[in-house]
Amino acid sequence: MAKLKTDDTEVEVQDGGKIIEACETLGVPFGCEQGTCGTCQIEIAEGEDNLTELSDAEEDMGMDKKNRLACQCRIKEGTVKIIY
Ligand code: FES
Numbered sequence: 001m002a003k004l005k006t007d008d009t010e011v012e013v014q015d016g017g018k019i020i021e022a023c024e025t026l027g028v029p030f031g032c033e034q035g036t037c038g039t040c041q042i043e044i045a046e047g048e049d050n051l052t053e054l055s056d057a058e059e060d061m062g063m064d065k066k067n068r069l070a071c072q073c074r075i076k077e078g079t080v081k082i083i084y
Contacts, residue, residue: 002050002075006082015077019051023070028084033071035061040070047080 001012004022011022023042024030031039035057044051048065055072063069070082 002077003079004075004082005079006084010079013075016074019073019075019080020071023082023084026082026084028070028082030071035069035072038069041084042068042070043083044068045081045083047078050076050078050080052076 002015003010004013004019004026005011006026009026011025013019013022020030020033023040028042029039031037035055038061044066051068052074054063058069058072061069
């Protein structure tokens with residue numbers, strides 16, 4: 001199991017799974033869930049290499065490895081710490 005965490009909470013995510021539900025549990029707000037509104041932007045404090053590559057939608061929104069759209073990411077394995 002992979003893990004998504006903030007400073008004080010962590011949620012398990014299946015290896016290779018989308019992080020959207022875990023982020024909702026952690027309190028990240030969502031809007032379109034299709035990579036176009038930017039509401040779900042998160043900062044990656046640790047473990048950015050454990051996320052899948054940026055989607056086309058994320059690149060169109062100007063994201064980079066440290067700034068992702070939570071509705072677009074999957075976690076490959078390991079732990080990722082987010083700030084939002
Ligand atoms: S919820 Fe709109 S970009 Fe993720």
